[in-house]
Amino acid sequence: MAYPLELSFWTTIILLFLGIPLAYFLAYSRSRYTSLVEALVSLPSVLPPTVLGFYLLLALNKEGFIGSLWYRLFGKQLVFHFEGILIASVIYSLPMMVHPLTAGFRSVPKNLIEASYTLGKSKKVSVLTGVVLSFAHTLGEFGVVLMVGGNIEGETRVVSIAIYSAVEALDYTTAHVYSLVLLLFSVFSLTALYVLNRRWSLL
Amino acid sequence: MIRFSLKKKLYGAQGDFLLELEFEIEENEFIVVLGPSGSGKTTLLRMLAGLEKPEEGYIEVKGEVWYDSKRGINLPLQKRDVGFVFQDYALFPNMSLFENIAFGMKKKDPQRVMELLKLAGLKQLKDKKPSVLSGGQKQRVALLRALAREPKLLLLDEPLSALDPETAIILREEIKKFQRSFNIPTIMVSHSRQDALSLAGRVLLLSEGKIKSVGKPKDVLYSS
Known part of the structure; x- marks a missing residue:
């Protein structure tokens, strides 16, 4: 694949814009739909990827609900194009963005937000004051998952597919090399990110 | 002068009132x-x-109406000029x-902040984060933070109940000292008769959301 870095970049950007308001809603809303939204957001992490992929394929193809709309608007298919893979990637990684952020929002003690109110600060400033406490941490956590979790289309996934093919072909040497590289890379980046996280940790 | 009349339904452990x-x-x-506990x-x-x-009523502080259900006035909390001290301090852990x-000062005045820190004996710790402080020191900072706004009304929600008895005695004296020198009307919620005896001008005794008795500490505490 030609655009692994591009894909992970745009996935992260879109997830940030989508994830922050969504996580805010999940953490603070008392609406009766909260649980439903939370369940939907969590779906990609519990469904087998093939099930998710199957439904995405149905929705995104030229006859599908989203795909047909896209085709009418832009005159090209979503499936097998960058935009389609991007949508799939965003949906697949959504829980990894939203869960840590929601936990971050929830971990801001309510009384800090209230204290900020009583000190004359607006709602926005008050919530922000609290969120700053957990945000760096949360972002780091998310980075770990996205970087190491094998979710980047064409990057980690390519390696995993390569390993799969090698094992299929009984080429254990290649499989060992790829696996070891992936393992070491994961250990290294996880350690690096946890060290950074600890340093950022404000409490 | 502060006047209020408030009505609100509360959900207590022994039924609503x-x-x-x-x-x-x-x-x-x-x-x-x-x-x-649970008396409102x-x-x-x-x-x-x-x-x-509240569901009904009014709040008037020094001629300013903060709340009036009849006239539909409800001043947003950011505009109510109060200093609020929480039981668990609620200091911002990421700030010195x-x-x-x-943080809450209307006009940032670094000199005034230093004066306050000096007054509370915390000048040396000014650049430290709250996590290194003892409970008593934390509550002192919380009190200064509320006072630095020079509020029209100071509200203290059980500020001493999380502290050990020795620290509570010292801080009680400081609250008294501060309140006198700042001349701010103060309402303090407490569980302790000692707070009432050494701080209160008047004691308000609540029971199930109603005023059971009100008056000089000794009169209220020793008649009931």
């Missing part, structure tokens, strides 16, 4: 609110601060002591 309070506070008076003490403070909304105190 109606909080119904009407009261007036003189300039610079120190009121201690006593009463069993904290709710009273939270309604005055604007953290909770200096920043915590300066």
